[in-house]
Amino acid sequence: MAHLGEVAANVERFRAVGAGVLVVTQAQPHILSMFLRNQPQPLPIVCDPDRAGYRAFGLERTGWMSFFRPSVLWGYLRLIARGGKVRMPYTGEDVLQLGGDFLLDRARRVVFAYHSRSATDRPSVEALLAALPGR
Amino acid sequence: MTPGDTAPDLTFLTADGEPVGLSVFLTSDHLLLVFLRHLA
Numbered sequence: 001m002a003h004l005g006e007v008a009a010n011v012e013r014f015r016a017v018g019a020g021v022l023v024v025t026q027a028q029p030h031i032l033s034m035f036l037r038n039q040p041q042p043l044p045i046v047c048d049p050d051r052a053g054y055r056a057f058g059l060e061r062t063g064w065m066s067f068f069r070p071s072v073l074w075g076y077l078r079l080i081a082r083g084g085k086v087r088m089p090y091t092g093e094d095v096l097q098l099g100g101d102f103l104l105d106r107a108r109r110v111v112f113a114y115h116s117r118s119a120t121d122r123p124s125v126e127a128l129l130a131a132l133p134g135r
Numbered sequence: 136m137t138p139g140d141t142a143p144d145l146t147f148l149t150a151d152g153e154p155v156g157l158s159v160f161l162t163s164d165h166l167l168l169v170f171l172r173h174l175a
Contacts, residue, residue: 007169018164022157024147025171033150035174046147046155048170053145053157057136059170089173102168106161108142119172132165 002079003099003122004041010125011043019103019132024048026097031090054097059115061096066118075120103131142168 004023007014011021023045025032032047048054067073089095101123103112112131114123129135136142145157160166 003169004171004174007167014167015163019167020160020163020165021167021169022160023169023171025174027174029148029150029152031174036150044160046149048145048147053147054170056143056145057168057170087173093173095173097172099170099172101170102136102142104142104161104166104168106164108144108158108161110136110138110140110142111165113137116172128167 006125007128008041008043010129013125013129017129017132017135022046024053026051026054026093027090028092031092035090049092051094051097054100057100057102057113057115059098059100061094062098062118063096069118071118071120075118079120101128103128105133 007021014021021043023043025045025047026049027047028049029047032045098116100116101114102110105111111133116122142157146154147157149155
C-alpha cells in the first residue's frame with residue numbers, strides 16, 4: 001500500500017488522539033478531482049501545483065539514478081508484495097519531487113519533520129503516531 | 136522546515152480550484168501534513 005493508502009487507512013487513529021490529517025499533492029485541481037471521483041478518500045487532499053509548499057518545507061528533488069538504489073528498488077518490491085501498484089505520475093507532476101511528513105501544532109509550529117530521502121522513503125504510521133507530543 | 140520552526144500559512148487549491156489556507160485545517164491539537172510525491 002502506498003503512503004496515502006496507509007495514512008488514509010489509519011486516519012481515525014490520528015483523529016482519536018487529537019490530530020487532523022491533510023494531504024498535499026503537486027497535481028493540478030482537475031487531476032485531483034478526477035482521482036477523487038475514482039478513489040474517494042476519508043481525508044482532505046489539497047493541491048500545490050507550483051510546489052511552493054514543497055519548497056517552504058524543504059522537500060528536495062531526487063535524481064534519476066536514485067531509482068536504481070537497492071533500498072529504493074527494495075521499497076518498490078515491498079509495495080508490490082503488499083498488493084500495491086507502482087504508478088506513473090499524472091501530467092504535470094514532477095516525478096523527481098520527494099515528499100515529506102510533518103506534525104504541526106495549532107500555532108503552525110513544527111513538532112516533527114520527516115523529509116523523504118528517496119522515492120520510497122517514508123515514516124511508518126506507527127512512527128508518526130509515536131511522534132505526537134504526549135505519546 | 137525542522138522542529139521548532141513555524142510553517143507559513145500556505146495557500147493551497149481544493150479539487151474545485153478554490154484557494155484554501157493551511158490554517159483552515161488546524162482545527163485539532165495537531166495536524167499531520169503529508170506531502171505526496173504523486174497521487175496514487
